[in-house]
Amino acid sequence: MSGTFEESLQKLKQLFPDAKEQSLIVALKLSNVQIEKASNIYLEQKEGRINKNKSFLHLKQPKLDSFIKKKQAENENSEKIDSGSSKKRKFDELNEAAVNKQNNSSNKKLLNLQEVLKWPLKSLTVKKRTQTQTLYLYRQEDISARTPCMLIHNVLPKELANSLLRIMLKESETFTRNQGFLFGNLVTSPHTSQYYISNEMKTRSSNNARYFPPEMEQAKTIIMNIVNEQRKERKIYEYEVQGDWSPNIAAVNCYANSKEAVNWHSDRLTHLGPLPIIGSLSLGVPRQFRLRRFGNGESNSTNATQKTSPSTIYSIPLEHNSLIIMWPPCQELWKHEVCPQNSIDKHPIAGFKRINITFRQFRDEYGSEMTPICHHGELCMLKPVFNGRNVGRYFYSCNAGGPEGKCDFFEWLNIDKRKEEVEKLRMLETKDK
Numbered sequence: 001m002s003g004t005f006e007e008s009l010q011k012l013k014q015l016f017p018d019a020k021e022q023s024l025i026v027a028l029k030l031s032n033v034q035i036e037k038a039s040n041i042y043l044e045q046k047e048g049r050i051n052k053n054k055s056f057l058h059l060k061q062p063k064l065d066s067f068i069k070k071k072q073a074e075n076e077n078s079e080k081i082d083s084g085s086s087k088k089r090k091f092d093e094l095n096e097a098a099v100n101k102q103n104n105s106s107n108k109k110l111l112n113l114q115e116v117l118k119w120p121l122k123s124l125t126v127k128k129r130t131q132t133q134t135l136y137l138y139r140q141e142d143i144s145a146r147t148p149c150m151l152i153h154n155v156l157p158k159e160l161a162n163s164l165l166r167i168m169l170k171e172s173e174t175f176t177r178n179q180g181f182l183f184g185n186l187v188t189s190p191h192t193s194q195y196y197i198s199n200e201m202k203t204r205s206s207n208n209a210r211y212f213p214p215e216m217e218q219a220k221t222i223i224m225n226i227v228n229e230q231r232k233e234r235k236i237y238e239y240e241v242q243g244d245w246s247p248n249i250a251a252v253n254c255y256a257n258s259k260e261a262v263n264w265h266s267d268r269l270t271h272l273g274p275l276p277i278i279g280s281l282s283l284g285v286p287r288q289f290r291l292r293r294f295g296n297g298e299s300n301s302t303n304a305t306q307k308t309s310p311s312t313i314y315s316i317p318l319e320h321n322s323l324i325i326m327w328p329p330c331q332e333l334w335k336h337e338v339c340p341q342n343s344i345d346k347h348p349i350a351g352f353k354r355i356n357i358t359f360r361q362f363r364d365e366y367g368s369e370m371t372p373i374c375h376h377g378e379l380c381m382l383k384p385v386f387n388g389r390n391v392g393r394y395f396y397s398c399n400a401g402g403p404e405g406k407c408d409f410f411e412w413l414n415i416d417k418r419k420e421e422v423e424k425l426r427m428l429e430t431k432d433k
């Protein structure tokens with residue numbers, strides 16, 4: 001039994017202390033040693049959601065061996081036919097990609113670092129999708145009826161918007177393209193970006209972030225007030241930020257021309273925590289901002305999601321000085337992108353460039369000190385469960401992948417426990433003062 005298998009088995013045992021070891025071993029084998037998948041297989045069996053004849057819990061060893069072989073062959077086949085099946089998750093795709101990489105060097109072309117380092121990993125394989133239709137949404141009432149977003153035009157005073165654009169165009173000359181290795185392949189982001197932190201965060205150390213210039217602080221305050229005013233009328237989820245939303249960091253993106261883009265992703269939750277609000281300001285050339293639901297994710301959320309389907313792409317033109325607010329659970333149930341375009345209109349200040357500033361709230365309780373580190377020493381990523389019985393839960397896993405490009409670290413986020421830990425830390429801090 002390999003070390004990794006043994007470690008994974010120990011993890012599974014911790015998750016299911018009452019389970020028979022044999023059942024966990026089978027689940028682990030069927031899942032190709034993927035803990036998340038193995039947990040689901042085990043639970044499905046245990047809860048009898050699998051037809052009794054197909055269940056393995058009652059089988060004796062020889063029959064069990066042939067059951068495993070048969071199942072593994074079935075799984076391989078069904079994954080070939082339906083690579084976009086609802087059972088497949090981001091979590092699985094990471095491992096799938098590692099395997100595919102060995103067989104298919106043309107995957108290199110599809111790699112995109114934005115999806116990997118800054119944003120959660122997207123599948124590296126070409127997936128069969130059901131046919132999609134694109135619906136262009138212009139009016140606020142249509143946008144909020146169909147997506148978890150809100151669009152506000154002319155959000156900043158004209159002069160402020162123009163001067164912020166000029167400042168950011170200058171700053172963007174030194175923005176960088178994220179670059180790194182994924183499974184041995186060099187991947188590069190299709191636009192440049194830079195992180196900024198607001199002045200009240202100055203006491204916190206951060207690697208190579210810049211500080212909000214005064215115009216960005218002003219924009220932040222205006223956007224923060226709009227969001228907080230809107231929140232008075234909105235449902236506040238239990239685990240989202242309580243009290244006022246107070247953005248303190250921003251990712252600034254620069255799209256130099258019509259072909260620069262950001263691929264389908266949802267924003268990283270690791271330091272924002274569950275159900276974040278993201279206020280996204282557009283400056284310069286108008287571009288199409290596109291949204292789609294996660295494939296087959298069951299909805300437990302807004303009215304908007306009930307009227308939508310993963311096969312529809314909603315495209316919203318983002319004009320200069322417009323704000324799109326991504327409300328929760330946009331990052332949990334939806335993906336967004338800015339796709340390359342064939343033509344764009346020249347902007348009087350920006351030419352063919354677009355600047356985008358996404359204001360976000362970094363939450364102390366999701367700071368690096370609170371984030372688990374995997375067995376290879378990498379800071380883990382916080383991810384939501386997209387579908388199945390565990391929707392609504394969050395877990396930590398590793399995206400970097402360790403030395404072999406594969407890491408099976410897995411830990412559920414216990415939100416209530418996290419709250420208690422943070423309370424204790426705060427009490428200690430106030431005592432010290």
Ligand SMILES: O=C(O)CCC(=O)C(=O)O
Nearest residue numbers: 251253267289338356358
């Ligand atoms: O440019 C945009 O409008 C979107 C940028 C984005 O999705 C991000 O920074 O995460």
Ligand SMILES: [Fe+2]
Nearest residue numbers: 265266267336
């Ligand atoms: Fe994003």
